[in-house]
Amino acid sequence: MTPTRSTRRLCTAGRRVLTTAVVAALVGGLVAPGAADAVPTAPASRTEVPGSTNEEPLAFEIDPRLPVPRLPLDPVGRLGTNRELGVVAGPDGSPAGLVLDEVMVRTADQAGLDAFLTRWGGQLLDSFPADAQGQDHLVRVDVDRADPANLVADLRAAEPGQSGRYRVGDERALRLLALAAAEWRTGTELVLDWLVEPAGIADGKVFEAPNIINKNVFDWSYLGSGNPMDTGVAKAWQLLQAKGKLTRQVKYLVMDGGFQNNPDFPAKVTLYTAEWGKPNPSNCTNDTPCPWHATDVVLAGMATVDNGYGTAGPAGPVVDELVAVRNGNDYWTKLRRLEKAAEATRPDVVNLSFGRDVTLGKDHARTWTDRRMKHVRDTGALIVSSSGNNGKNIDGNPLYVPCESVHVMCVGGVNTWDATVSDKSNYGTSDVATSVEIYGPMCVQLLRDPAQPGANEAEARCGTSFAAPFVGGVAALVMAANPNLTSAQVRDILNETAHVGELGWHVTGSQRRINALAAVAKALGVKPSVSISTPHTKQQFTVGQSVDLWGTATDFGGKDLPLTWTSNLDGPLGTGSMTFVPSLSAGTHVITAKATDSLGQTASATVTVTVVDSPATAAIISPPAGLSLVAGQPVSLVGTSSDPDTSGPVPDAQTSWTVRRGNEVVFQKSGHQAVLPAGTVVPGPYTVTFAAGGAVVQRVFLVTAVPAGQTRPTATITKPASTLKLSTVHAAPLPVAFAGTGTDAQDGTVAGTRYRWTAYGDGGVKKVLCQGSAVPTGGPVDDIVLPKSCASFTGELAPLASATTVTTWSVWLEVFDSSGLVGVDSTLVEIERLTP
Structure with a gap:
């Protein structure tokens, strides 16, 4: 319809711009590696502040030069046979088609629907089934009831952040926007029926045509392991095969246009409103023809493996049935058909390689999309969708549907040579379920000419429309690994097992990249x-x-x-x-x-191993065997031990001394050496017990009382004054200097002739070092006695073979007074045997 002069005046007066939800960005098409002109590079995103002086005022105008899409629309209901298209171009200049005179409206009940129909002279075309909160309807409206003069004010009231110059193709489109803005202002959930476009395809560089040079798929960059992509798909097949799970058991739904059968398709295909050999009616990214877009998507996700034909897709060995659903050009038709197909066939995976970016009424579009996607998800399916080929951050102002639905796994594309995000792929800057959630290979092998399947030639082409079915194909492998998993659990596994990081400096959202081998391993519960x-x-x-x-x-x-x-x-x-x-x-x-x-x-x-603890041995060196002494003198306690497991003595902490007088314990202490205090040594029989590492030895001695009217002598060793430590590498005796004194209350200083020095060693060794000539021996007295003093002398002590590395000698000095009483003192000499 040609706009009238009055309409032009209405739209251009003041050059004010009305923000119509311009939704022109494609989601997920194909771009050729190295072909910069295949898909235009998206402009750098910017943040605009509503009300800023840098913003262009919100305005709408009619521009009859805008090209109206020439696409057939499927009929809807009894009244939907004459559906026409209009066009809207947003501030960025990108045109987007929409169905004229139609809106998608949500009402809580029949009364709400009747009121809307009355308000806009509406006719009900189609409805989704009602749910507990209400019902979605497609309504043909009389746009002549809308007043474009209120468009800017209504839109600003509903969406205060709107700004910029919008153009529409004719007055009907302008009035449709005015109707929508009036309803949005009152809070009505209303969505314009935009055209949704398949992800774009552009011819890419042929890598191996007519035949793939590297025929072994295990070595392909996007199916193998150990390369930058490292998807591990081929090894995942091996793992499934080893577990007996590499069988056809998954149902995969693809909604698209242009299904052309070939040997790489699954053997079982259910055509749901689709036809073989009917080209896709829509063009793709950069208005590139994509007549067999659906065929490419199917092969990217599930091309048959090891059949000597075409290419290979991750889900090729496990897809039992392909559900091929013909797409529609408008959003209502597409999702209405998708939901019916999902309810009828109950697929495991649903692939959506199409999209639309929405700026007008996007909150309503988000709510509506989430609701419809939830119905599809509730059939049990995991939904994957391509993020788009515009190189844009989808977390910005436009709403990308269906990719930004919380019920959809949005998939971006990465380069096969370094696994960074492709500059053509849309990406995210927020790691949330409504952003780009995971990334798959941007470029895959496809048939060179799907229209000629007999040619059997392959080439590499790129786009996120292939990344999405690839990720969906990996999801199918996970489902084959564990059929009991829900779609939500499969989604979690894909995210939890993904490679993380190094996707590029600008990608600050999800850092996940698909890892088929890890995902399948987790689903199988494979342990190290x-x-x-x-x-x-x-x-x-x-x-x-x-x-x-x-x-x-x-x-x-x-x-x-x-x-x-x-x-x-x-x-x-x-x-x-x-x-x-x-x-x-x-x-x-x-x-x-x-x-x-x-x-x-x-x-x-x-x-299971056993550690044997060989029994330790223990011995008492002091007190000497058969000791009898007068009360009131300290008694040296010296023990030795040997642990054959360590070739050394038992640790002091594992040794103990217990001294009993009769049956009474009078002394206890740990360690190899101790001294029984003089105050404890009173008349009586004593038993000394030395325990070391489980070995126990005992020795007895007797303490007698000092006779009435007498005192015992006192013996004192002056050299060595304390324990003497020596070392040697030989077994020969070492010279040791000894000296001592003796006193007595009756005799005064006791002469050295009445001293006796005795050394006691391990194993009961006893050695008299020096004995004075006047020491009473109890034996016969020689007629001639040579005087001999032991007050000081040099004796010899040697390491004992029976000892460990250290030989301990307990040296006792006995001093005899004239009445025969004995006073004692003792010291230690330790000789360490060094290794030569």
């Missing part, structure tokens, strides 16, 4: 493989013997994992594939090697 090579089960060790711990662990992809070693008796032992512990405590140990992979899956292996 752990083995222990040493020690061996039933192996025996002695206490103090070092134990080597050697083992290996690998994850689901064959990657080495670190091991953590523990003992049920000693706790943590160490980490690493090769480590050792100096010793284990005595007993039976269950040694566990445990590994955890990147999925949080853990596995372990165990061995």
Whole structure:
């Protein structure tokens, strides 16, 4: 319809701009690698502040030069056969088609619908089934009842942030916008029926045509492992096959245009309002023809594997049935048909490679899209959608539908050569479920000419319309791995197992990139493989013997994992594939090697070993055997021990002394050496018990009273004044200087001729070092006695073979007075045997 002069005056007066929801960005098409002109580079995004002096005033005007889309529209209801298209161009100049004289409106009940129909002279064309909160309707309206003069004011009241210059193709489009703005101002949930466009396809550079040079799909950059993409799809097939799960069991729905059958399609295809060989009626990104867009999408997601034809898709081995749904050009028709198809076929995966960006009434469009997508999701399907090929941040002002629905997994594209986000792919700056959630390969192998399937030639083409079905194909592998998973659980697994990071400096939202192998491994519950090579089960060790711990662990992809070693008796032992512990405590140990992979899956292996504690030996050196002494003198307690497991003495903490007088305990202490205090040494029989590491030895001595009217002498060793420590590398005796004194109350200073020095060693060794000539021996007295003093002398002591590395000698000095009473003192000499 040609606009009238009065209409032009109405629209252009004051050059004020009315913000119509311009939704012209494509979601997810194809771009050629290296072909910069295939999809135009999106302008840099900017943030505009409502009311800022930098904003152009909100205004609308009619521009009959805008091209109206020439696309057929499917009939809707009894009155929907003559549906016409209009066009709106937003501030960025991009034109977007919409259905004239139609709106999608939500009412709570029949009374609300009747009021709307009355208000706008409406005719009901179609309705979704009602739910608990209301019902969605498609209504043909009489736009002549709308007043364009109120458009700017109504739109600013409904959406205060609107600004910029909008153009419409004719007066009917202008009045339709005015009607929508009037309803938005009152809070009515109303959505314009925009045209939605398939993701764009542009011919890309042919990589291997007519035949793929690298025929082994395990080496393909977007299916293999160990390359920048590292999707691990091929290894995921192997893992499923090993578990008996690589079978056809998944139903995959693709809504698109241009289905052309070929040997790479699943054997079972259900055509839902679709026809074989009917080209896609819509063009794609940059108005590029894409007659077989649906065929490319199917092959990107589920092309048959290992059939000597075409290409390979991740879900090729597991898709049992393809549900092919013909798309529609307007949003109502598309989602109405999608919901009916999903309810009728109950697919496991739904792929949507189309979209629309909405700026007018976007809150209503978001609510409406979320509601309709929830109905599709509630059929049990995981919904994947391409993010778009405009290189834009979708977290900005326009609303990208259906990609930004919380019920849709929005998929972006990454380059195969470095796994960074393609400059043609839309992306996100917020890591939320309504942004770009995960990324798949931007470029995949497809048929060169789907219209000629017999040619069997492949080429590489790029676009997020391929990334989405690829991710959907990986989801199908996860479903095959565990058919009991819900679609929400599958979505979580794809996100939790994805590679993370290094997608590019500008991508500050989700950093996830699809990882098929990890996702399938988690769904299967595959645990790491752990083995222990040493020690061996039933192996025996002695206490103090070092134990080597050697083992290996690998994850689901064959990657080495670190091991953590523990003992049920000693706790943590160490980490690493090769480590050792100096010793284990005595007993039976269950040694566990445990590994955890990147999925949080853990596995372990165990061995049981025995650590034998060989019995220790103990001996008492002092007090000497058969000791009898007068009360009131301290008694040196000296013991030795040997632990064969450590080739050394038992630790002091594991030794103890107990001294009893009769049956009464009079003294207790730990350590190899102690002194029984003089005040404790009163007349009576004594039993000394020395315990070391389980070994127990005893010795007795007798304490007598000092006779009435007498005093015992006092003996004092002056050299060595304290314990003497010596060392040697030989077994030969060492010279040791000794000196001592003796006094008595009756005799005064006791002469050295009445001294006797005796050394006591390990194993009951006794050696008299010096005995004075006047020491009473109890034997016959020689007629001639040579005087001999032991007040000072040099004796010899040697290391004992029976001892450990240190030989301890307990040296006793006895001083005899004239009445025969004896006073004693003792000291220690320790000789360490060094290794030559």
